[in-house]
Amino acid sequence: MSTSQEEPLIVAKGLEKRFGAFTAVNGIDFSIARGESFGFLGPNGAGKTSTMRMVACMSPFTGGSLKVLGLDPLTEGPTIRARLGLVPQEDTLDEELSVLDNLLIYGRYFDLPKKEIRARAERLLDFAQLTERRDDKVEPLSGGMKRRLTIARSLISNPEVLILDEPTTGLDPQARHLLWDRLYRLKSEGVTLIITTHYMDEAEQLCDRLVVMDGGRIVAEGSPRRLIEEHSTREVVELRFAIDTQQEHATRVADLATRTEVLPDRVLLYVDDGDAAVAAVHSRGLQLESALVRRSSLEDVFLHLTGRTLVD
């Protein structure tokens, strides 16, 4: 490979995507290194998918600059795409064809020799645990199987970078864990992973580094752990008071926490020592229904940065 280890695989500066008057991505900067597992986190409509499509060289950017594998997507799209794998948000499999045929036809788009495609297809079917279904039509497969087939298909060209747009949305927990396991294995083989998700556990599990997007902008960047350190406290105490008294109680415990948040059914205290805070609350003689101490998660960071209001 001519690209050196130090040079990032993907560099975006002031990257922008406009659709007429609407700005989907509003000037974002990021760079992704070889072998890294990089996440784009954000609510619906944050601009994640638009960003993915630009990085996948399927959607021309309208402002700023973008280099993928050191090349310009606007002029060298086909060359770049030959080295990328894409797992889109919605399945794009040919449902009238068999599982194996979907891999064969896709391999030919990359102009791989038929013999080579067959060999890789068998390996990928095994990898995706679909060997038993190889000759079945795609249409009746379960959602998890279709996702696994989509990932297998995206790997037929041995891509250096695998782009996954919400890979586990709509899957049951078993299917999600199986997918995560497969993605770990790819990562350990040196494939660069770019993942968008709105599942915090997925981001914490899979991403070395991530950015949080909101309203077309990047609002935070770092490793999951650093983001929690920067934007939240070590622990969170969830206090439940009698119905409709959350707000009045919150004012009486606010001084115990770095930050408090009042929800309809409970009060959140962002603190460094949860047990100490609970003890302090008890010592004030307040009528508590329950108290729960937990570690801060990426979800707290996410909700703090992007707000609790429903986007759509």
Add this chain to the structure above:
Amino acid sequence: MDRSAEAHLGWPTWLRALWAHSFFYSRVWKGSVTTSFLFPALYLTAMGVGLGSLVDQHAHLVGGVRYLEFLAPGLLAGTILQVSVGESTYPVLGRIKWVRTYWAMLATPLSATDILIGHLGWAVIRGAMVSSMFLVVMALFGCVHSALCLLVVPLAGLGALAAAGPTTAFAATTKSENGFALLYRFGVIPLFLFSATFFPLEQLPAVLRVLAQFTPLVHLVLLMRSCTLGEFSPVQNVFDLLYLLALSVLGWHLAKRAFYRRLVV
């Protein structure tokens, strides 16, 4: 696994898109082949032989040709129109909107232009295939007299392209499939009935006869009939050919613009 870039240059990207159609067809061809044989056989029997014997007793077509032989090239041209429009409506919108396989193709080295060339190229090949089978059926009915008949195969390819281009542009522009029913009802079926397919243009009132020269299917019908009957009229034939070529070029440009507006956003 070896993860180095595969950069060898082999097949051009548009050819890979075209190949995908043939691969897909190789998996589903059985259904279409029976209909390709059955449809012309049934029509030629019912209308060419059945209705035709009645026509031949009471009317005398130019040059004394049997109605069956008059009808066959018209039916062939009409079939090409139906097949070509059929494969450029629901399938095209489906690959954009429902099964979304065009999006899968766009994530590979293929471009929107490659996908379009693949689609229209396949329409040409299908036109040639359908006409070849039709020709076999015509031979069985005794309607093939000279090697000139073979010209209908490339003509069918051109006719299929002229039909597929504008239809593809429409399918790639429309938001829902509702327009397709209208296209059949007010486009394909009237053309099929009034484009000199079942009766000579001379039967139409003078105004409609002139009007007919502006509609697309007439030209394919007249060209094919010239070939199967061996009766050429240079001015009309050249005009027919130019019309179909112009429609193909126009369709290509419209479809390409529609593809880029819909797929490269």
